[in-house]
Amino acid sequence: MDEGRAVTVKRISIVVPVYNEEDNIAHFTECVERVMDALPYAYEILFIDDGSCDRSRTILLELGARDPRVQSIFLARNSGHQIALTCGTDHADGDAVITMDGDMQHPPELLPVLLKKWEAGCEIVQTVRISTEGVSAFKRLTSKYYYRLLNAVTDVHIQEGGSDFRLMDRRAVLALRRYHEHARFIRGIVGSMGFRKTTVEFVAPERFAGQSKFSLHKMIAFALDGILAYSVQPLRVAFYVGILSALLAVVLFLHVLFETLRGETVAGWSTIVVCSLFFGGMQMMMLGICGEYIARILQEVKNRPLYLVASDNRRRSGRQGEESV
Ligand code: UDP
Numbered sequence: 001m002d003e004g005r006a007v008t009v010k011r012i013s014i015v016v017p018v019y020n021e022e023d024n025i026a027h028f029t030e031c032v033e034r035v036m037d038a039l040p041y042a043y044e045i046l047f048i049d050d051g052s053c054d055r056s057r058t059i060l061l062e063l064g065a066r067d068p069r070v071q072s073i074f075l076a077r078n079s080g081h082q083i084a085l086t087c088g089t090d091h092a093d094g095d096a097v098i099t100m101d102g103d104m105q106h107p108p109e110l111l112p113v114l115l116k117k118w119e120a121g122c123e124i125v126q127t128v129r130i131s132t133e134g135v136s137a138f139k140r141l142t143s144k145y146y147y148r149l150l151n152a153v154t155d156v157h158i159q160e161g162g163s164d165f166r167l168m169d170r171r172a173v174l175a176l177r178r179y180h181e182h183a184r185f186i187r188g189i190v191g192s193m194g195f196r197k198t199t200v201e202f203v204a205p206e207r208f209a210g211q212s213k214f215s216l217h218k219m220i221a222f223a224l225d226g227i228l229a230y231s232v233q234p235l236r237v238a239f240y241v242g243i244l245s246a247l248l249a250v251v252l253f254l255h256v257l258f259e260t261l262r263g264e265t266v267a268g269w270s271t272i273v274v275c276s277l278f279f280g281g282m283q284m285m286m287l288g289i290c291g292e293y294i295a296r297i298l299q300e301v302k303n304r305p306l307y308l309v310a311s312d313n314r315r316r317s318g319r320q321g322e323e324s325v
């Protein structure tokens with residue numbers, strides 16, 4: 001730390017992606033402010049509105065007009081939680097940046113704990129969800145086995161229950177900004193970045209209001225991003241499955257030969273059907289795996305902007321309400 005910083009009050013940016021959270025935003029802001037006001041920091045709550053179509057936008061503008069610490073950036077369309085988070089970390093200028101959800105599932109009471117660890121010298125304070133209240137058994141089980149699979153097939157260790165509720169020192173935030181990949185799995189990126197790290201466990205309460213914005217379809221897409229962005233093992237699986245099916249083909253060939261020698265070739269139609277089904281299936285599977293990678297290569301090669309900002313309502317930006325990208 002340089003001397004100038006040692007005497008000034010440290011500034012904390014709290015980045016919150018929100019998508020249709022009209023019933024949560026005001027309550028969330030109140031709770032965060034109550035916690036942060038008791039701490040010796042200057043802070044901003046930077047909401048990234050991820051293309052909401054309910055009253056979220058109006059509420060954010062009202063809150064911002066009343067309280068200069070509430071800042072918001074509005075994305076041009078719904079781009080997804082990970083991209084909204086990226087927009088937040090790209091624009092947050094605090095000495096430490098904390099990312100958290102706006103539905104009260106990341107308890108604001110934990111903020112002092114994260115900040116204490118930061119003050120003790122940790123550059124990344126990652127929270128780990130030990131359980132989630134009111135979550136379906138399906139989500140709990142799929143999440144548990146997903147993390148096991150992820151850790152088995154990737155080189156980066158991603159903590160089971162790891163969430164996007166974390167504190168990052170400015171240096172770690174600057175490092176994160178250098179990652180431009182589109183299929184983003186921020187947990188994996190941060191996990192692979194290094195820096196001095198620690199974890200804090202918590203129990204996630206139920207949402208304060210509204211519904212989860214993660215449909216089964218979004219969950220599967222997110223899960224695939226996590227695996228395909230960090231592992232080439234699925235391509236290897238295709239290779240081994242290919243070898244296995246080739247061996248099976250040899251066995252089947254021996255069977256066909258045996259039947260031919262016995263003079264019972266008429267029954268061969270079943271072998272043909274079995275073969276075409278089996279190898280057809282294998283080929284489709286391998287094409288599917290290759291396709292997933294090719295789709296991602298295409299996405300990265302296009303190098304489109306990660307997000308488009310419709311309006312930036314941060315006070316210090318001096319570009320209030322102005323169009324920008
Ligand atoms: N969110 C977002 N864009 C989306 C989906 C969700 O910004 O496309 C926000 C959402 O408003 C919330 C956070 O990301 O603040 C986590 O979403 P959610 O609570 O729906 O996820 P869950 O807790 O069910 O995993």
Ligand code: MG
Nearest residue numbers: 101103105207
């Ligand atoms: Mg939630």
